[in-house]
Structures are given as structure tokens and as C-alpha cells.
Amino acid sequence: MPRRVGPVLRTTAAVLAGKAARVATRLRGGGSAMPGLVVERVDPAFLTHALGRIPGGVVVVTGTNGKTTTTKMLAAIIAAHGRTVFSNPTGSNFTRGVISSMLGEIPLSGRLDADVAVLELDEWHALQFAKVVTPTHSLLLNVARDQLDRFAEIDTTAKLLAALAAQTSRGVVLNRDDSFVARVDGTLAPDVEIRWFGIDPAVADDLPPLAETDARFDELHTVPDPGDTDGMLHPHDARSFSVSFGAQEVGPVELKQRGLAAMINATAALTTARMVLGAEFRADAALAALRVVTPPFGRGEVIDAGGQPLELVLVKNPAGFTVALGTYGAEPVTTMVAINDDYADGQDVSWLYDVSFESLRTKGVALTSGVRGYDMALRLQYDDVDVTHVELDLEEALDRLLREHPDEPRRIFCTYTAMMRLRRLLAARYGLANFGEEAPA
């Protein structure tokens, strides 16, 4: 007669199987989601069990751009307040990736020992996650065109975010400046608190368009004036900024990661941390944490490559590429652009035509690379940006960049799989931390 396996044993079996898969995957140098897949097969209720009783809350960070950076900042701020934080810092933002990243620290009981969980999830997986674990808080960053071949339309993405917000139990943090996110405010349960983050209107006019056109409604959506719990970003210069909550000014602060996108992410993280921590939020602890957060892999990460800096900048969609060019365009350096078109990059490269590359004209582009390297060169040609070489093979291109430009700073804009490949090549050459491990701060 078959014995029934109780839920606890099933979880233990799942943890063991997952841990084994994790070791196997690491030995092979493989992807970060596979061990999670093993656990999901063995124990579908694993997540509910692992995260169901975390006392300080389960915070989900989602949206198109800035998830990884913001999650890292938010986790660091909360940890700086003496909390044990569980997070998935590898950019592995599917539910399986969350499970995989738990396996390193979870006991066989399957119950995670942490005060707060801060989880980065992509828009679709955030909703799948919410079906098994109710988030206490959600931070909705933005909605932009990203991998339309997967989500089909940004209106659909906006609906996913609204559904996530509707399932959040305590509070949501919304982007005032993104109509797709801001309109979520009308669809929440009545006892769910809303807080907003945004850019000070006084400077917002000087910025490139950061949000997509929302053509769904006739009337403009108005958001309430910022109150004492809403974080408003005031950039002072390219590096330094403050965030005001009513009369309270948090800052000034400088991040290790440059640019407006990082400042907006920090504003979102501060606003959310204040909500999660309540009266225990301390500005000095938060600022100290933000000052030392290093950029995640390939998101503005600076690598010392032979005595000169090499910046890896991940670009995934028009809004992200536009902001990245705005950030880095003021300091033109030798540039390479690497475009792949795998599933994780987005198979359609049309979006490159929604970005203006004029800021690269001064120095031109040394190399384009990746499977769609010729399409990138063609795109640059239409903006009158000179391209010196097209070298589709990423390793050859990297070699050439380092060989021909040894004594100057270099920058590579790259799509996701191109970034992963380049990061791996660079890690092997310059002894960097491997994927799945965080570089020491």
C-alpha cells in the first residue's frame, strides 16, 4: 500500500532535491532557475510554506525597468535597520528564480528564517507569485515596452500590475509619473494604503520622455499632490540628490551607480522602506545603506579592465536605453553596442528605432556586436553616428575593444544575453565575482 507523504516531508524532500540541483547547476555553471523548477515539481506549496510567516512582510518589486537595482537598494536599506532580509539579488525574476535563491539559506523545514522578504519579480511572475503568497507590500515601478513578443501589449502589462496591486494586503507604492502605474490607484482594496514616488515637477520638464504614451483613456489621469509619506526626487547634479517627504528631506546622497534612473530607483526604494519600517525608519541608516550599494551585474557596473574602467550598461527597451544615453551621453567615451535577439533580449529589435542616438555622434561607436550587430550599425547610420567596426562575435568584439582602446575608459551598452556572455568573459579575465554571488561592497 503506498504511503502518503505529509506536507512537511514533501517540503523537506523538495528542499533536498532543490539543494542538490543547485549544487549540480553551479558545478555546470548553468542558469539560476533550474533548481527552483525541481522544487516546484516536488512541492507546489513550497513558496506558501517558506514565505507564509515572515513577520515583517513580503515586499514584491515589479515593473519594466529598474527592478534589480531597486530591489537591491530596498533590501540594503531594510537590512541597515537591523532586519534580516531575504532577497533574490541575481536578477532571476521568475518565481523559480526566487525559489532557487532561497535554497542556499533555507533549513530543511522549508521555513525561511528572515524578518522581511524583498522579491524582484517580472510582471507576469509577480501575479503568479501572488496567487500562492499574498504580498504585504508591492512597489510598482513603471510600465514600458519590453519584450512585446512575450507580453504582447503594454496595456496587458498594465493589467498584470493592477491585478498584483489588487492582491496586496497592506500597502502599495506607485510611480506618480507613469500613467500606467498611477491609474492602479482606483482599483485597490479600500484598506490598502497608497504611497507615491516621483520626480519633483520643477525638474521633470527638463528630462527626456521617460514614460510611454497611455492612449487608453480620454481624460488625463491626475494624481493627488504629494503628501508627507510620498517621496519626491530632487536631483542636485549628475550624482547627488535628495528625496523629500513633505517637510522631511532625506539626503543629500550620492550613489555608486550614476544617473537619473538610479536616483528614481532610490526614491522608490526609500518610499517603500519608510512604509515597510513605519516609525522605525531612520534617514541616516537609509542613506548610509544607499551610499554603499553597488550596481548589480551589468547595470552600470564598472569593471577594472587592464587599468582602465569598462562600464557594462544593460539596455532592454526604449525608455531604459534613452535614460542610459542621457546619463552617460554627457561623458562620451569609447563605445560598443551589443544586441542579441534571444527570447530574454526580446526577439524584435524594432525598439532600437524608438531611441535617439544623436548623443553618440561626437565620438562615434567603435564597435557593434551581437547577432543583430548589423541592424544596430544600420540604426546608428540613420542617426548619422559613425561605426568603426561590426564584429558579430561577442568575444572577438570584446577583444578588439580592449586591444584597440587599452588606455581609455570604455562603455558597452548590451542586451540581456549579450551582457551575461560579456560579464562571464570579463569575470574569467579579471577575476570578478561569479554570477549568483554578489561582489563585495
Added chain:
Amino acid sequence: MTSKGLINLVHLYPREMSIYGDLGNTRCLAARIRRHGYYVRVWDHHPGSTLPDEPHLFMGGGGQDSGQGRVEADLVVIADRLRGLAADGAPMIMICGMYQLFGNAFITVEGQELPGLGILDVTTRGNAKRMIGGLVVKTQWGEVVGFENHSGSTLLAPGQAPLGTVRAGNGNNGTDHTEGAMTHNVIGCYLHGPALPANPRLADHLVGAAAELATGRPFEPGEIDDSIADEARTRQVRRLLKAS
């Protein structure tokens, strides 16, 4: 260098119907017009605005359902003008959502019939299945490559010429191997990518027709080096044919 003439290029609904990089077609047309030695003026036509007195070339892109809904009322206003210009040989390239709106009708999944402009003799039905992926089409300008992303399934009426024959991907409907439609110089198709930068012969057909309409003289093309575009296109065509 003296200009060979001014070409008015109208981008229909750039806010509502240009979500998949179709703006690249406008950028490409404007750049090529200049490189061929003509002046160009780009007109963004938004719902409620007035068309220029002498438009010579039209571009319209793909949108989301919400965007499509927002432009329908304006299309009714400019419909007769567009029909007259199309009949007089004005070149127009309409991608995806605008292609569907240039047809006779769009029939939703629920069976509701939304009338179109009827410039192209095609009818589109909403479909549960989305057709997504690389698309290679054999046309009179050689092989044309792009990326399709549509749920509408389009059927050509008898006698309606397609833009070309599908060699990889789905095209109009995934069954009859046709892609797009062409009447006079009006082309409708599902080619994002965007369609024109990597397919300069198709782009220059439109530019040439616009130049003739604008100046009353035959098109006087300039010298353009398209070697990068040719590399991008032929490599992508080879990849997609190999995969299909």
C-alpha cells in the same frame, strides 16, 4: 547642392499607432529623401489635426487596441481625402494596425464588425492565436524581412494583390502564404522590424513615387551606400529561412 524638390511626409498618429518601432520607417524615409537630394518636411498627424495641403507620402504604424480605438473617429474625418490621394497614386505604407484600418473591415473575436477605410480590399478577423516572429516575404523588390506581431488574421478579396509571398513566418493569416496587400502605391503589411531601414529597395519605391508626385518629374535618385542594410537583411533572411 540645390534641392530637387520638397516632399511632405505625413506620419499618421505617431502617438497612438507607433508602438513597435514603426517610427523607424519615418526616420528612414526622411533620411533617404534627404540623401537622394530632396527636401523633406515631416508632419505628425494627431487626431483632430489638419492634413497638409499637399501630402506626398504617408506612413502609419501598429498600435494597441486602445490606440486603434482612439484614431477611428479621426480616420472617418480624413477618409475621403486619403481615398482620393490613394487613387491618384500617393504612396502610403501602413503597418499592422493601420493596415487593418485601411482594409474593408475588422471583425472582432466576438463577431462585431468595425468598418475600415476600404482602400485595400482585405478583411481582418480577430483571432485567439497571436502570430509572432520573424517574417520573410518575396516581393518585386526582392526578399523583404521584418518581424510580425499580430492576432488579426487578414484575407485578401479576389483580385486584391498581396505585397508578396511568405517564405518564413505567417504573413496575412498563416495559411495562404500571402503577406500584405498593394493597390496603386498603397502598401499594407505586417512587417515591423521596422520594415524600411533594412529593406531599402522597398523604401526607395515609396520615396520615388513621392518624388514624382511632388515634382511632376521622374525620380532622380542619389547615390546611397546600402551595404550595412544589405548585410543586416541578408543575414536575417538566411537565419529565418534556415529556421523555418
